[in-house]
Amino acid sequence: MVKRTVGHTISLDTFVELSARLTGFDESELRATEMAPGYHATVTDEIDESQYERLVETLLKFGGDPLAADDQDVLDFARAVTYLWYVGTWPRLPEAAHAAIGRPGRRNAAFTVSARGYAEGLVWKCFHGNAPGTAAPGFASWSDPPEGARALAGERPAGTGRADTGRRAAT
Numbered sequence: 001m002v003k004r005t006v007g008h009t010i011s012l013d014t015f016v017e018l019s020a021r022l023t024g025f026d027e028s029e030l031r032a033t034e035m036a037p038g039y040h041a042t043v044t045d046e047i048d049e050s051q052y053e054r055l056v057e058t059l060l061k062f063g064g065d066p067l068a069a070d071d072q073d074v075l076d077f078a079r080a081v082t083y084l085w086y087v088g089t090w091p092r093l094p095e096a097a098h099a100a101i102g103r104p105g106r107r108n109a110a111f112t113v114s115a116r117g118y119a120e121g122l123v124w125k126c127f128h129g130n131a132p133g134t135a136a137p138g139f140a141s142w143s144d145p146p147e148g149a150r151a152l153a154g155e156r157p158a159g160t161g162r163a164d165t166g167r168r169a170a171t
Contacts, residue, residue, distance in 0.1 A: 009044070009049060009052075009053070010044075010052060010053060010056050012036060012037060012040050014056065014060075015036065015039075015040045015043065015056075016030055016031060016036050016040075017060075018056055018059055018060060018064060018081070019036070019039070019081060019085055020064075021059075021063065021064025021065075022059075022064055022066070022078055022081055022082045022085075023082055023085045023086065023122055025085075025122055025125070029125075030085070033120040033122075034116075034120070035085075035088070035113075035116070035117055035120050038113060038114060038117065039081075039084050039085065039113065039117070042084065042090055042113050043080075043081060043084070046080075046090055046102065046103070046106070047077070047101050047102065047103070048101060048102065048103055051073075051100065051101040052101075055073065055074050055077040055078075055101065058071060058074050059074060059077075059078060066078035066079075072096070072097070073096075073097055073100045073101055076093055076094055076096075076097035076101070077097070077101060079091070080093060080097075084113070084117075085121075085122050086121055086122045086123045087118070087121045087123055088112055088113055088114070088116075088117025088118040088119075088120065088121045089110055089111065089112045089113065089117070089118075090110060090111055090113060091110050092108055092109055092110040093108055095108070118131055118134075119131045119134040119135075127146070128146070128147065129146070
């Protein structure tokens with residue numbers, strides 16, 4: 001359901017709903033980053049209002065799948081919003097997309113929305129990590145493999161391998 005505010009602009013709720021479909025994270029996870037209002041403001045500042053409405057409505061019509069829309073502008077918009085959420089940076093748009101959906105006369109350049117946007121990037125959440133330089137990992141935490149790494153590598157937990165059997169019997 002497309003929720004609108006007065007003046008026919010896309011609401012923050014609709015932006016988050018669409019962002020959830022594009023990123024694969026649910027709406028509550030996106031809201032928990034506290035970046036939704038800032039990202040919504042970035043998108044509305046970078047994209048012409050009528051084009052923004054057209055792009056969002058088209059994406060929602062196709063269930064948030066930009067490939068199903070078969071519209072290059074929609075695909076470029078979806079990539080830009082997804083990129084924004086994952087790395088906290090508004091990307092430089094392809095020239096054709098910038099001409100079609102950008103604001104006339106606006107410089108087409110990538111920029112980091114905020115330091116917090118970098119730290120809250122979804123890319124770090126994909127592997128349960130933190131952006132470098134944004135959180136103290138704890139003393140000597142680098143010496144331990146990340147949680148779940150041994151299972152992914154096919155290693156057995158300590159005490160379940162052949163080499164360990166002999167040691168247990170000798171103790």
